[in-house]
Structure formats: C-alpha cells, structure tokens
Amino acid sequence: MTARHPVAWGHVALIGMLAAGIVLYLWDTVAASQSVANLILVPAVSVLTLTLLAVVLVRALAGRDPPIERPLKADDDAPAWHTAAYLVLLTLFVVLAEVAGFDLATFLFIAAALALKGERHPAVLVAYPLAFAVFCTWAFKAMIPYPMPALLPYP
Amino acid sequence: MIDTAAAASALGILFGSWEPWLVVIPGLIIGLVFGAVPGLQGSMAMAICLPLTLYMDFLPAMLFLTAIFTGAGFGCAVPAVLINIPGTSAAVATCFDGYPMARKGLHSEALGYALGASVAGTAFGYVLLLLLVDSISNLVLRIGPTEMVVVILWGLTLIAVLRGRNVLRGLIAGFAGVLLGTIGLSTAGVLRGTAGITELLDGVPVVPAILGMFAVSELLDMARRRYIVEAKEAPKLSFRRILDGFLGGFSYPAVVLRGSLIGSLIGALPGVGSSVSNLVSYADARRSDRDPESFGRGNPKGVVASEAANSSSEGGSMVTLLALGIPGGGGTAILLAAFSMHNVTGGPRFIAENTDIVYAIILGNFAQAILLALVGLGIIHLLSAVVLVPVRVLVPSVLALSVFGAYGLSGDISGPVTVLVFGVFGWVLKRYDYSVPAAVVGLLLGKLLEAELVHSWQISGGQAEYLLERPITIGLLALLIASVALPPLMQRRRRRTTPEG
Numbered sequence: 001m002t003a004r005h006p007v008a009w010g011h012v013a014l015i016g017m018l019a020a021g022i023v024l025y026l027w028d029t030v031a032a033s034q035s036v037a038n039l040i041l042v043p044a045v046s047v048l049t050l051t052l053l054a055v056v057l058v059r060a061l062a063g064r065d066p067p068i069e070r071p072l073k074a075d076d077d078a079p080a081w082h083t084a085a086y087l088v089l090l091t092l093f094v095v096l097a098e099v100a101g102f103d104l105a106t107f108l109f110i111a112a113a114l115a116l117k118g119e120r121h122p123a124v125l126v127a128y129p130l131a132f133a134v135f136c137t138w139a140f141k142a143m144i145p146y147p148m149p150a151l152l153p154y155p
Numbered sequence: 156m157i158d159t160a161a162a163a164s165a166l167g168i169l170f171g172s173w174e175p176w177l178v179v180i181p182g183l184i185i186g187l188v189f190g191a192v193p194g195l196q197g198s199m200a201m202a203i204c205l206p207l208t209l210y211m212d213f214l215p216a217m218l219f220l221t222a223i224f225t226g227a228g229f230g231c232a233v234p235a236v237l238i239n240i241p242g243t244s245a246a247v248a249t250c251f252d253g254y255p256m257a258r259k260g261l262h263s264e265a266l267g268y269a270l271g272a273s274v275a276g277t278a279f280g281y282v283l284l285l286l287l288v289d290s291i292s293n294l295v296l297r298i299g300p301t302e303m304v305v306v307i308l309w310g311l312t313l314i315a316v317l318r319g320r321n322v323l324r325g326l327i328a329g330f331a332g333v334l335l336g337t338i339g340l341s342t343a344g345v346l347r348g349t350a351g352i353t354e355l356l357d358g359v360p361v362v363p364a365i366l367g368m369f370a371v372s373e374l375l376d377m378a379r380r381r382y383i384v385e386a387k388e389a390p391k392l393s394f395r396r397i398l399d400g401f402l403g404g405f406s407y408p409a410v411v412l413r414g415s416l417i418g419s420l421i422g423a424l425p426g427v428g429s430s431v432s433n434l435v436s437y438a439d440a441r442r443s444d445r446d447p448e449s450f451g452r453g454n455p456k457g458v459v460a461s462e463a464a465n466s467s468s469e470g471g472s473m474v475t476l477l478a479l480g481i482p483g484g485g486g487t488a489i490l491l492a493a494f495s496m497h498n499v500t501g502g503p504r505f506i507a508e509n510t511d512i513v514y515a516i517i518l519g520n521f522a523q524a525i526l527l528a529l530v531g532l533g534i535i536h537l538l539s540a541v542v543l544v545p546v547r548v549l550v551p552s553v554l555a556l557s558v559f560g561a562y563g564l565s566g567d568i569s570g571p572v573t574v575l576v577f578g579v580f581g582w583v584l585k586r587y588d589y590s591v592p593a594a595v596v597g598l599l600l601g602k603l604l605e606a607e608l609v610h611s612w613q614i615s616g617g618q619a620e621y622l623l624e625r626p627i628t629i630g631l632l633a634l635l636i637a638s639v640a641l642p643p644l645m646q647r648r649r650r651r652t653t654p655e656g
Contacts, residue, residue, distance in 0.1 A: 011587045018331060025334060029347045037343035040612060041605040042334065049330040056323055079379075086378040087579065090371075090554060094575050097558065098568045106559075110551045117378075117547035132552060140559050143210070146566035 004063035015057045101151035106133035165514035175215045182222025183530045190230020191538040193240045197227025198485030199370040206564040213497040218519045224486045228466040232269035234542045245429035245465040248437035252457030263393045267400020268458045270531045276463035277524035279415035280470020285517045291478045292506035300610035305631040307604045310481045314593045321588045329593035336601020354569045363561040363573035371578025414463030422471025428484045429465035436464030
C-alpha cells in the first residue's frame with residue numbers, strides 16, 4: 001500500500017497559477033486569429049499541459065506524491081524566510097538601480113545581504129560592498145554602449 | 156571523414172588573429188572558479204557572461220563560453236577532492252575516491268589525476284566530434300520539418316524523462332517553456348500573450364530569462380545554505396605532487412578511454428550529460444577492475460574514470476547542438492542562446508554551410524583542453540582557497556552581477572526585471588521538482604517548433620498520410636513513444652521483482 005503524504009499547498013498553488021496562465025494564453029491566442037498557422041501548436045500544447053497538470057493536482061490532493069518540498073539539508077543553516085528576504089532585497093535592488101543608480105543600489109543590496117547572513121564586521125559590511133559596487137558600475141559603464149544610471153561620476 | 160579544405164580554413168580563422176584566443180584564458184578561469192565553488196555552476200557562469208559576448212564576434216563568443224564550460228568541468232573536482240562536496244553534480248563520483256585520497260594526505264595527487272583526466276576527456280570528446288561531424292552533417296541534411304518537429308519533441312521528452320525523478324512535472328515544465336517561447340509575434344504575424352507589454356513584442360527576452368532561471372533561481376536556493384565549513388583552512392598543496400598526479404592520470408589509458416567514450420555517448424543524449432556520465436563511468440571502471448574493493452578507498456582510477464567522463468560529455472553534447480540546433484542541457488542551452496544573439500541558426504544547414512566555423516569551434520576547444528592543463532596547474536592553489544569563500548559573500552555578489560549583465564543586454568530596466576521574474580519562476584519550479592532545464596529548452600525551442608509545424612502543414616497540405624512517406628519521422632516517433640513509455644514500465648517491473656529477489 002502506498003503511504004499517504006500531507007498535501008503540499010504551495011505546490012497546489014503553483015499548479016493553479018500555471019493552469020490559469022495557460023488558460024489565459026490559450027484564450028488570447030484563439031481570440032487573436034483563428035488561422036491554422038496560429039492555432040497549430042498553442043491549443044494542442046495547452047490542452048496537453050492542462051491535462052498533465054490535472055493529473056499532478058489529483059495526485060497532490062490525494063497525498064500520493066512523495067514529499068516534494070525538499071527536506072532541509074544538513075548543510076542548510078538558515079530558516080526558509082531568508083530566501084524570501086533575499087527576494088525582497090533583490091526586488092528593491094532592481095527598483096533602486098534605475099532610480100538611485102547602480103552603484104548605490106549594489107552597495108545597499110550587498111551590505112544588507114551580508115548583514116542578513118550574520119556578517120557584523122564593519123569593515124566587511126562597508127568596504128567589500130563599496131569596492132564591489134564601484135568596480136562593477138565602472139566596468140559595466142565602460143563596456144556597454146547605453147547610459148547606465150549611477151550616483152558617482154565615472155570616467 | 157574530415158573535410159580537409161574546411162579544416163585548413165578553420166585553422167586559418169583560428170590562428171590568423173589573436174582575437175579568438177584573447178577570451179579563452181579568462182573563460183577557463185571563470186569556469187574553474189564557478190565550478191570550484193559548491194553551489195555555483197558552469198552553466199550559471201555562462202549565463203552571467205552571456206551578455207558580454209554580445210560585443211564579440213561569433214567565434215570568440217563561442218570559444219569564450221565553451222572555455223567556461225571546459226573550466227567548470229574540472230573546477231567541480233576541486234571541492235569534491237578537498238572537502239567531499241562536489242562542485243556540481245558532474246563530480247559526485249569524483250568524491251568517492253578523491254576525498255579518501257585527500258584523507259590519506261594525497262590531495263595534491265588526487266587533484267593532479269582529476270586534471271589529467273579532465274584534459275584527456277575534453278580532448279577525446281572533441282576529437283570524436285571532429286571525426287564524426289562531417290558524416291553527421293550529411294545525415295541531418297536529410298531531415299525535413301516533420302522530422303525536426305519530432306526531434307524537438309523527443310529532445311524535450313528525454314530531458315523530462317531522464318533528468319528528474321518526476322517525469323510528469325518534467326513534461327509540464329518543458330511544455331510550459333514551449334508556450335512561453337511562442338509569446339509575442341508569431342511566424343504567421345499574429346500577436347499573442349503580450350498583455351500589452353511592448354517589450355514582449357519580439358517574445359520573452361530569452362537571455363535574461365535564462366539568466367534568471369539558471370543563475371538567480373539557484374542563488375536564491377543557496378541563500379539558505381552554508382555549504383562551507385568556515386573553520387577549515389585551505390589544505391597545503393604541492394605543485395610537484397600535483398604534476399605527478401597529472402602525469403599519473405595518463406598511466407591508466409584504458410580507464411581514460413572508456414570513461415571518455417562513455418562521457419561522449421551519454422553527453423550526446425539530451426537531458427543527461429555529465430551528471431550521469433561520471434556515475435556510469437565510475438561504475439564501469441569499478442566493475443571492470445581486478446580489485447573492485449579498492450574503489451571508494453582512494454583508488455586513483457575512480458577519480459580518473461569520473462573526470463574523464465564528465466569532461467568528455469561536453470564534446471558529446473555539442474553533437475546535438477551543432478547538428479540539430481537542439482540543446483541537451485544548461486550549458487548547450489546557453490550556447491544556443493548565444494547563437495541567436497549572433498543571428499546564427501544552429502541545425503542541419505549550419506554545419507553544411509559553415510563547416511569551417513564548426514571546425515574552428517571544435518579545434519579551438521581541442522586547444523582549450525591543452526590550455527586547461529596549463530591554466531589548471533597555474534591556479535589550482537587559488538581554487539583550493541576559492542572553495543572556502545563563504546556563501547554569504549558569493550550569493551549577493553553573483554546576484555548583483557546577473558542584474559548588471561541583464562542591464563548590459565537590454566539597455567534598460569526590462570532586462571533586470573525579466574531576470575527577477577524568471578528567477579522567482581525558476582526557483583518555484585525547482586522547489587517543487589519541475590525541471591528547470593526542460594523549461595529553458597522549451598522556451599528556446601518554442602518558436603522553432605511552431606515554425607517547423609507550420610512548414611510541415613504547408614508541405615503535407617494538412618494530410619496525415621504524408622507521414623507514411625517519411626520513414627525517418629515514423630522511426631523517430633517510435634523512439635519518442637518508447638522513451639516515454641519504457642522507463643515507467645521498467646520501473647514497475649523492477650518494483651515487482653525487488654521484493655522477491
């Protein structure tokens with residue numbers, strides 16, 4: 001007899017989001033044009049994927065899937081919210097890069113990430129992010145042909 | 156077997172200018188460092204460096220990216236030997252005997268054996284490719300649009316079936332990738348799925364999306380890990396003993412050759428590559444050895460077998476990329492993205508029409524194998540220290556580089572935003588065991604699949620009987636069905652026999 005596992009609601013949410021995205025895309029594709037060239041791939045792949053998602057959903061809700069959230073590894077040293085915090089920092093970094101400049105955004109992002117992971121030495125918290133931010137901004141500004149927002153003036 | 160005129164032209168292209176070589180050594184060093192840091196990967200380094208190749212010609216771009224590929228092939232052996240943590244899944248089997256050797260105080264020799272076998276394996280894979288590429292090109296020129304459709308579907312299916320433990324989720328990821336790949340203006344001139352976002356008119360920006368799915372998703376996952384025992388000090392290495400090991404690697408020619416052959420063959424299969432070949436080669440070396448009990452206790456042949464196989468997989472994986480334009484995994488997916496960045500279409504016509512460029516790529520990679528020996532010996536001390544760099548410093552630094560790279564590619568904030576969105580998407584997929592490489596390959600091939608389907612429809616006039624006139628299509632379809640149906644059947648049979656046996 002197969003052992004039952006607790007339902008992973010995060011997985012169920014992912015299945016729901018994928019299915020919703022596929023249905024919306026299918027709707028948009030059919031509405032855009034009814035020509036064979038337009039409908040030759042997307043409807044078939046959409047229906048196939050939705051069917052597979054339905055099978056996975058049934059298995060997930062019936063608790064017939066092995067645990068899918070990977071077990072905490074022995075070398076994991078931080079709680080799960082660290083990933084969420086990283087994600088927030090990364091989002092702020094992307095937003096701030098355009099508004100305040102890549103150098104300032106990079107400095108703040110790396111310093112905050114180091115602090116989040118327990119770095120408390122002031123020299124490491126300030127010197128490394130500063131050097132990294134200035135060097136990368138300078139190097140990329142020199143390499144790419146587009147203007148890159150930055151706080152400091154670079155040669 | 157070898158088109159000598161094209162080979163001569165390739166040598167002219169390669170050695171007529173220093174430009175293609177200028178990027179090889181930096182590429183090798185980047186690959187070695189990314190391979191050596193547990194959690195970072197060669198494909199991640201290739202994704203981050205992909206925007207830089209926009210400013211290079213096609214050949215230097217290819218040599219730069221394949222140099223990273225080659226460097227990472229050996230780099231991942233360094234932590235496997237020194238701290239018993241494989242840099243990537245390609246070096247799992249290297250741990251089995253590499254770490255026991257290190258515990259006996261033979262870490263320098265073990266690294267030398269790994270380097271020697273990596274150099275030999277890489278060179279073997281590309282020599283094999285050089286010998287076969289002409290015949291392959293003649294073969295693939297007979298492939299029409301219906302065959303291409305089946306080959307693309309087969310490649311996607313193989314990645315899903317062979318890569319993860321969850322076939323259904325692998326298939327879903329691949330098909331979702333295909334749908335994402337068709338967003339934007341279709342080959343029929345119809346606009347779909349853009350939700351009014353002008354940046355999506357040409358489709359999902361592939362390179363930032365790959366950067367997000369390969370690099371950012373992995374880094375977000377790493378944010379929770381420490382990996383490195385920070386109290387450890389880098390072990391002292393002896394250059395002379397590394398050199399002894401390096402030369403010693405060649406004293407097992409049979410192990411090197413068998414491992415390289417296994418690696419090349421497995422590398423050519425989409426979805427498997429070096430992460431499987433090192434284990435298969437290790438098992439083969441152990442089974443065929445006179446003293447199998449010595450494996451796992453510090454037998455250098457174990458290190459040699461694993462490293463020869465994982466390095467030769469690179470040449471094998473180039474077969475499907477160059478001949479069919481279909482990537483088999485992370486590294487080749489990024490090479491295909493580089494193809495499109497340079498307006499080069501891989502596939503059947505590419506080899507026939509650009510034989511000299513293909514030979515230049517292969518010969519350049521052969522030379523890279525030799526340079527790997529020099530660069531590897533030169534910076535192995537640095538690599539042993541890089542292994543100990545804390546993840547808390549690496550993760551934000553590499554994340555920041557990904558954002559810089561994406562901006563460099565798009566010239567506006569749409570690149571970094573794409574990286575962020577696809578980074579989260581890749582992380583969620585990975586968390587629930589959906590294959591990220593399958594999604595990336597689907598994304599890369601979605602438009603091509605649709606174009607080939609439309610072409611097939613036009614040629615056949617919409618008549619299914621047309622397929623009966625295409626025996627290669629039918630054969631490939633049979634292979635596709637077998638590769639989906641056989642693994643579950645075999646698994647069920649094994650489950651039935653295990654309790655009795």
